[in-house]
Amino acid sequence: MKKEYAVIGLGRFGGSICKALSEEGLEVMAMDMNEDRVNEYAKIASHAVIGDSTDESVLKNLGIRNFDHVIVAIGENIQASILTTIMLKELGVKMVTVKxxxxxxxxxxxxxxxDRIVHPERDMGRRIAHKIISNNVLDYLELSDEYSLIEIVANSRLAGHSLLDLDIRARYGINIVAIKRGKEVIVSPLADEMIQKEDILIVIGAVADIGRFEKREMQNDY
Incomplete structure (x- = not known):
């Protein structure tokens, strides 16, 4: 059976999640107090309802506890976000993600x-900052407060050298866990793997160590 999702709050963040889930063919209920927003997403989501998520009776009538995952994407009303989250957990929703x-x-x-807390504006700001700092960074993903994963394009400093030659793990304390080369993906590359120009390196490590690697190896291309 397909999992059922509910998105509460149809602002920019909630709306984008609703669209993305719907495009994957998933069952999505969209909910907001704003009638215009609900009408907009009625054509996108499986169901779209006008409702106050801080009203427990409304949530019960919607059968919210039967949804596999509820995303609370309420905008600036922090009180409503907190009250909604409390009621969702009290009603037995298994997975609640909150902005x-x-x-x-x-x-x-x-x-x-x-169950899961996201900071879309903060996280996107950090991702953009890393792309600004280094044109070689394609993506940046925080795994925790201390560890991150980046996708970075191999420059001429790295190209033509093996992983053993570069000794990145010893020098920076980070690991290249995969290499994308065209349509090919090399998972857990061996030490003698030669890096080619334009390879996409999947790098994981502590935020500070990744920062040192970016600064020394990626900003001084030649």
Missing amino acids: AQNDYHEKVLNKIGA
């Missing part, structure tokens, strides 16, 4: 049992 406005909001969400 946090700031670090204080995140602390509260952690205390009340949110």
Whole structure:
């Protein structure tokens, strides 16, 4: 059976999630207090309803506890976000992902049992910053407060050398876990693997170590 999702809050963030899930062919219920937004997503989501998510009776009538995953994407109303999250967990929703406005909001969400907390604006800002710092960075993903994963295009400093020659793990404490070369993906590349220009390197490690690698190896191309 297909998993069923509910997205509460149809602003820019919630709306994009609703579209993405729907495009994957998944069952999605879209919910917002704004009638115009609900009408917009009625053509996209499986179901679209106008409702106040801080009203427990509304959530019960929607059978919210039967959804596999609920995304709380409420905008600037932190109180509504918190109250909605509390009620979702009390009603027995197994997985609740919540958009946090700031670090204080995140602390509260952690205390009340949110299963996953996201900071879309902050995280996107960091991803863009890394792309600005180095034109070679294709993507940047935080795995935790201390560890990240990046996709980076091999420049002329790295090309023509084997992983053993570069000794990146010893020098920077980071690991190249895969290499994308055209349509080919080399997972767990061996030490004698030669890096080619335009290879996409999948690198994982501590944020500070990745930063040192970017600064020394990627910003001084020749």
